[in-house]
Amino acid sequence: MDLERRHIRLPAKYRVYIEADAAAGEDNSIEVCRALDVSLSGLQLELTRELALNAYIHVGVEASGAAPLILVAVVRWCRPADADRPDTWRAGLELQPDAADSDYSDWRRLLAQFDD
Secondary structure, three states, X not given: OHHHOOOOOEEOOOEEEEEHHHEOOOOOOEEEEEEEEXXXXXXXXXXOOOEOOOOXXXXXXXXXXXXXXXXEEEEEEEEEEEOOEEEEEEEEEEEOOOOOOOOHHHHHHHHHOOOO
């Protein structure tokens, strides 16, 4: 699968906010979670609930102490983190760079500082 990736993944510990209505059967509250790794095209999150596959969600990424970057993403996969932590999930999100009201250009600038 890594051979199919277009962009390098960078380890990250960014705080991330997602809309909980993207989770199965939840109301419209905010879930606070964390990014495990990031790339120009997506994020891997660790969170406390399952996300609905193929759901479009708004994601707020808090990086560098600045205001959160608001991004639009599609949930591409979601599965339990491991058997020892049944209330912990991991999810892969694909960012939508052409979405309206997105800070994707700022996201590109943020990640460009890690480019060699």
